[in-house]
Amino acid sequence: MTLIKNANIILEESILENSALLIDGERIAKIGAEALKADAAQVIDAKGAYVGPGFVDIHVHGGGGAMYYQNPKQAVEHFLAHGETTQMPTLYYNLTPAEFAEAIRTVQAVMKEERYGKIIPGFYMEGPYMNPLYGGNPDRNHWKGEIKKEDYQEILELAGKDALVWAIAPEREGIETFMADAKAANPDTVFTMGHCEASPAQIEAVKHFGLKMMTHCFNATEHPPKRVGTRGVGPDEYCLLDEEMFAELICDSGPIHVPVIWQKILLKMKGIDKIILISDSFVSDTNDHPDCFKYPDLSFDHNGLLSGSKLTMDIACKNFMRHTGATIPEAFKAAALNPAKAVGLGDQIGSIAEGKIANLIFCDADLGIQKIMLHGEII
Ligand SMILES: [Zn+2]
Numbered sequence: 001m002t003l004i005k006n007a008n009i010i011l012e013e014s015i016l017e018n019s020a021l022l023i024d025g026e027r028i029a030k031i032g033a034e035a036l037k038a039d040a041a042q043v044i045d046a047k048g049a050y051v052g053p054g055f056v057d058i059h060v061h062g063g064g065g066a067m068y069y070q071n072p073k074q075a076v077e078h079f080l081a082h083g084e085t086t087q088m089p090t091l092y093y094n095l096t097p098a099e100f101a102e103a104i105r106t107v108q109a110v111m112k113e114e115r116y117g118k119i120i121p122g123f124y125m126e127g128p129y130m131n132p133l134y135g136g137n138p139d140r141n142h143w144k145g146e147i148k149k150e151d152y153q154e155i156l157e158l159a160g161k162d163a164l165v166w167a168i169a170p171e172r173e174g175i176e177t178f179m180a181d182a183k184a185a186n187p188d189t190v191f192t193m194g195h196c197e198a199s200p201a202q203i204e205a206v207k208h209f210g211l212k213m214m215t216h217c218f219n220a221t222e223h224p225p226k227r228v229g230t231r232g233v234g235p236d237e238y239c240l241l242d243e244e245m246f247a248e249l250i251c252d253s254g255p256i257h258v259p260v261i262w263q264k265i266l267l268k269m270k271g272i273d274k275i276i277l278i279s280d281s282f283v284s285d286t287n288d289h290p291d292c293f294k295y296p297d298l299s300f301d302h303n304g305l306l307s308g309s310k311l312t313m314d315i316a317c318k319n320f321m322r323h324t325g326a327t328i329p330e331a332f333k334a335a336a337l338n339p340a341k342a343v344g345l346g347d348q349i350g351s352i353a354e355g356k357i358a359n360l361i362f363c364d365a366d367l368g369i370q371k372i373m374l375h376g377e378i379i
Pocket residue numbers: 126135194195215216220
């Protein structure tokens with residue numbers, strides 16, 4: 001057993017000041033004064049640091065110089081150093097069917113190793129059936145046109161229960177068949193809508209499959225054609241009103257992806273329990289565009305178009321607190337507990353609670369990372 005003392009423990013709703021935590025093997029055993037009574041073999045003096053749950057980044061393509069599908073370990077280690085003890089490699093629809101299959105195999109091979117299996121619970125599939133009009137390089141979209149079983153069957157079978165999330169565009173013709181088959185391959189899979197312009201009716205038509213999230217709210221979306229002089233209603237507006245739906249937020253420093261006003265509206269409408277911070281980190285084809293120097297946590301392609309971010313979750317939390325006035329426990333909720341709940345891992349990770357896996361971050365008030373614990377071990 002390991003005792004952590006002199007810690008400001010970030011709980012789901014509050015901070016337990018100058019307190020203690022007892023870790024038994026991989027799990028959190030006791031929180032507070034009770035922890036001090038145990039006879040622990042190892043004692044860690046947190047020296048007044050904040051101790052919070054490890055970040056859960058469900059939407060991340062790669063970083064630290066490598067996309068997950070190229071070099072999963074390099075990407076994992078980059079984000080782990082920033083406190084991301086859970087990472088869901090995100091495969092994008094710019095991959096061809098063959099590349100998509102190969103990417104699944106590459107990541108799955110690494111998931112079999114103990115260290116990486118603890119960090120990667122499965123995939124977030126951003127596609128392949130998104131609306132080709134929004135995001136992605138149109139020349140590299142092999143998933144336009146009719147949705148056909150023979151095109152997607154191999155990746156569904158390969159990914160199996162490792163596909164925790166599938167992002168879809170509800171307005172794609174034939175999307176129901178794909179969703180039914182994805183659900184059959186993994187009954188626990190969750191759907192999210194993104195890169196789309198679906199109407200409320202189109203969204204409601206596919207909700208029963210388990211559509212529970214909005215992919216990077218306010219980015220890469222539009223609304224269906226509307227009357228001149230009126231404001232359109234599309235997936236973002238639908239998500240704002242739907243109390244059950246989680247909303248992903250790319251919270252960069254600019255902020256560029258989502259202006260402060262929209263971040264505040266999102267927080268007010270959704271409440272802190274339904275916002276999920278994501279990095280959406282991407283390794284761009286260039287680092288030379290002038291905006292790369294102006295916004296170090298953003299990623300731009302050779303055309304100067306936004307291409308995801310270079311965020312890590314510690315920076316996303318800091319940005320979120322600065323833009324919206326969220327507190328430290330609120331930021332951790334959006335960066336750990338909410339994403340864990342959204343993908344069905346909320347009873348195992350995402351907060352400091354008795355019985356949960358001891359994935360912990362030791363940090364200062366500015367979220368500077370000091371130490372990381374993964375499954376009960378300081379790494
Ligand atoms: Zn995207």
